[in-house]
Amino acid sequence: MEAYDSAKATLGGRLRDNDMLAWAASGLEISGKTVRSWEAAAEYFAASPEVQRQLPSGQFIRWSAVGSRLCADSPSLAVAFFKASPGSLMRLRPRYIEDWANLGRSLYRGTWKSSTLACRYYEVTPELLEQLNFVEFTRFSEFLEALSLRSYDLASQCLNDGVDLFQNLGAERESFIAVARVLADKSWRDVRGYFTASAEALPRVDAVQRGRLLTLIRKLVQLGHGNAGEGVIAGAASLSSVPADRQSRFLELSEQLLSTAPEAVPELLRQMPAIMGRVSFNQFEEWQAEGVTAVRENLDAGLSYFRLESARSQEVLDTLASGIELTRIRDLLRTYCRALVGQSIELSPTSQIVEKNIGWVEGDLPTTEGTTIYLPAVVDRFSSKESNFSWYKVVATHQVGHIEFGSFGFDFARPSTVFEDLRPHIPVPERTRAPADPGVPGVPGAPGAVLDELPAEMQEAAKERGIEGQWLTDMGRFFDAFPDRALSHDIFTVVEDSRLDARLLHEYRGIAAAYHTVQEHSLAERPAIDELPMREAMIEFIVRLSLRQRSGLKVPRDYKKVARQIAHLVDSVATHEAIVEDSAEATLRIYGLLADVPNEEIPPDEFDDIDLDDEDEEDSAPPEDAEQYLKALQGAGDSRADGTGEMPEDETEEQGEEDYESPEDVSYRGDFKPELAQLLSQMQMSAGMMDGEPGEPLTEEQLAEMLERSTEVEGEPQEGEEGDQQAQIPEELIQNLLKELARRDPQDPQSSQGPFVHVDEDGGPLEATDERSFVYDEWDFRGGEYKPRWCLVHEKDMAEGDTTFVQETLHSHASLVRDIHRQFERMVPETFRKIKRLEDGEDHDLDAVIEHFVERRSGIQPTEKLYWQRNKVERDVAVAFLLDMSASTAEAIDETGRSDDDWGAPDDPVEYMVWLRSRRAEGLRRSYKRIVDIEKEGIVLLSNALEMLGDRFGIYGFSGYGRENVEFYIIKEMDEPYTESVPRKIDRIAPLHATRMGPAIRHTTAKLRELDAKSKVLFMITDGRPQDRGYSREGVEKEYAVHDTKQALVEARRDGIVPFCLTVDKAGHDYMKTMMEDMSYEVLHDIKLLPTRLPQLYQKLTQ
């Protein structure tokens, strides 16, 4: 009653008396409705003052009446209603009060849950109304009601979610609710997912497009295609992959597609980001148009088109896309690189060398470590395919140039061709590690006393050996000569790259145009010189110089002369005659010239333009002042010895000097690490030369020391210890590198395993276990190499059955048998028969000669055909039939119109065993035919005819499980006579396990190879794509198996065997196109044609 009193006090002044009475009366009425309605009455009185302020008195009474009615249903409902009223009425037109109350009321169905829902509904109404107009609100309420029919919990959740969700939405709320409404009827379980997805994805979509997207999704849901939540997420992802100004066009296209083939729309939405990753939007439109045609022609084909699963779809994308994927051109480029160098160069995506974690970290820069060329996986730098391919080619050429023109063959002692060598004058620096050889004392530059006693030559040799022993590589020795290793490394890589470019352009003039384009492109990516500190600016100057920029270059004004001298040095190395040692000599000199340049920031106006082609300028030849250059090297080697890791800059250290930073890598030259690469490629070469005598193995310490000195490997910055510049070389990296080195050592037995570890199938090469097992390599198309001794083929003799099958087949196909006989008769060659009456031949044909003379005597024009010749068309054919005995050949053929279920195996294991036993017992009484039966029929008919033809033939079947169990059944060997046992063996051909085609083909090839026949044919009959456990790599099962099979067939062809594949798999064209490429195959659309078609094909093949 407190509420009543306070309300009365407030209302007293505002209401007319009779209204006041009515108010109090309705309060009483409410409180009197049920036992618990006094609560409602209290709320009523509490809310009244607020409500009354907002409502005209007439409405106010109606509000009371509405509340009162609610209370009659449920007091708690009324409580919630009255509680929410003040907030709601602020946003609700008074005339809607009743509707609002009814909407809530309709949620209530007398249960506890529905009451909670309805209460909650009133409770959040003020918040909802803040976001929604009343129409939307009504729709939402209707949706809730519809949903509540299915699940109150879900409806409550949606109600709560809705409150949060609507805050983030704009005008599309109506569409959103519309989708929800449809969902509530069509598939109410998806509602929750839809809400979650929308909350997550919709804000990412441009507000303008949201409504349209939602409408699209609503139509999809209405048509029963796709899941709304997924649709929203996919749609949002699709839209954000499309440029903003094209989004509405994209939706338009999707809407069009919706009218043609609604099923395809979810696929399109799902694939769109992937598509946009490959092509531009305009190109996408073309692709889409093609897809619409595809859908119209055939719905299934069209769907797989939009799923990006059909070959046509991929082809269209490929043609449209300007970007090039490495996988597509890898074989091409690898062969190209091999042609250039004449070595077994491998080609891999850059990610692989990064994964190896042996020092290379840049994932997208091309590089090489001396045997493999690493290229980015995708290139989409230019707008056309041709340009992107050119880029690949230029990069590959440059990288392979490192190998072809000896970047890694640097020899410290080899004289250069352009310069007077300074290297012999480099003082031998003191090293932290005392040399083990007592002949070389640790004193730099001064040979020890022991050496002095030896004859001069030996001294020299010992010294040399001792010195060399200190470094793992000559490259490392060279870089150690510099106090600032990073600087020398940067100079050397740029100069060496520049030398290579010059050499390559000289050797390969055809690539010049593409090369220059790439260089210009790289040049455009370079940072501006005048924004860099001076020393870095000078290095950048060299980089630009090496990219053939000759004018418009800027250099610090004070060092213009130095720049000119440097340019002179770079130019003298950038010739086709220079060798890697010239680059080293140039590095020494440039280093000397740059040693005086402080790395200070200077304002851009202190930079001057320099035009290198201007001949009038002063003489630019650098001074041949060995003293000066060598002086710059002082202090080398001890920089790390003191343990600071910081390069002490001696006297040149000045205020305001920046830390020197290496220049950005030039994108096409990539990440050039001469020292590491030399180490890696040296190992390969030296190990090969050592002839079994193992060299001293590299210790972990040696390697760690080298890496620590080297600036090529970035240590991991120590977290938490900021400011500590010395980075630790991660132990893991050293271990990886050691492994990599060991792998390259051909004496290491592990090396034969190859770098690619099979993911699905671990383990190494296999060994033949008995006389009748054989090992074969397997082709790994990803690595582009064979996995040695990978598969074990077991030869087995087929058991003998009875001859009923063969007899029945011959009997039931009697007319076909006659036809085949007749066909083949025509093929029978007149072997070893003399062909008479030829104009020229081995010898005279006596009959013809007599005739000749008779004719001449009688004055007739005599015949000139007097010779005979042995028939040259000797038919000498050997054919091996290879039958697929995989489990799938057990599939029944729909011959009698039965459905598959009639023979289907029971699911229950026990029943299955029973079923299986009965099926076995059934034996020949089997009422249906399986694929394998048709295969057998074909073979029976053909072999029957072949006997007559006299061709040699073998019949083999294959199956197996796993690489160590490829079963190879011998039904008839090539030279085995066609005896009674052959039909018996044919009878026993039955479906077994999997289909690992590669090894079976290789084994057959080996059999054919031993034969001496003019034409050899490998005739494979199969019912599907190759597959087997672990016949895969990295989950690309299908591809791997198909490629291995293809490789096996290519091998066969290389041995002069004609491979032919006949498949009864109607979908066979997909993979057959890849597998057989330019070899012939046939896809049989109706398996029942096999017995007829087989002899025809045979005839065609062997004629």
Next chain:
Amino acid sequence: MTQANSGFTQYKVEEYYIQDEPFYIPQSDEIDIFTAAYNEQIPILLKGPTGTGKTRFVEYMAWRLSSGVNGARPKHGSANGIPLVTVACHEDLTASDLVGRYLIDADGTRWIDGPLTRAVKAGGICYLDEIVEARKDTTVIIHSLTDHRRMLTIDKLGEVIEAADGFLMVISYNPGYQSATKDLKHSTRQRFIALEFSFPTPEIEREIIIHESGCDEQTAIQLAKLGEKVRNLGDFGLSEGASTRVLIYAGRLINEGVAPRRAAQVAVTWGITDDVQLQRSIDEVATSIFP
């Protein structure tokens, strides 16, 4: 008996002498070996891939031995020089094609000597190119001519001919090219000394291309480079590298105004392989080399 008509000259097989010095750059000491073998009447087997100059070498030696350059006057041979009888063997080549056969004429039959018989009689060099291609019955006659007997038996005539002193049998074969079943039998190959031919170095090849095709030096350098690069693929799927001959063809086409890349494609790429992938790679090599 030489007939000179307009446009062509016709020789009898055994009267064909190489008149002008064939262009030949030795790869190594093969000239000395050949000369010595000729003097010692030791048959010679030339091995090597196609287009490495085997035939040219025989021509050159026939000329060189005939004309006696550098005092290399051979012990044997007629005053006119040494005739060169070349027979390209094919799979239908029989013994009678080599030895001779009867022909019918107005009066009955007439025996005609085959090219081998003529070379045996005239004391010339009989060069059987790609010997393994010939039918097996030819080996019988080759055997008696290539050991100490140096005899040719003509069973149809019932005659035996002792070879003239200047006669020498030279055969060639290409080990990589034939199938395993067409290998040369050991009883045959061990009657010969063998000279191995391989592709010339780029420098020598350049000279050859310039001389034979008449193209300019730059083109020749590029063609030689192309040859070298293509041969690098020998271990990677290409069964036979580009012969010097196709490089020369390319050079000649270029001389005729064909664009170098196109010339390389028709003369080299498409000629040596049918493998589409390899063709593309070789094309890329060619486009890198030729501007």
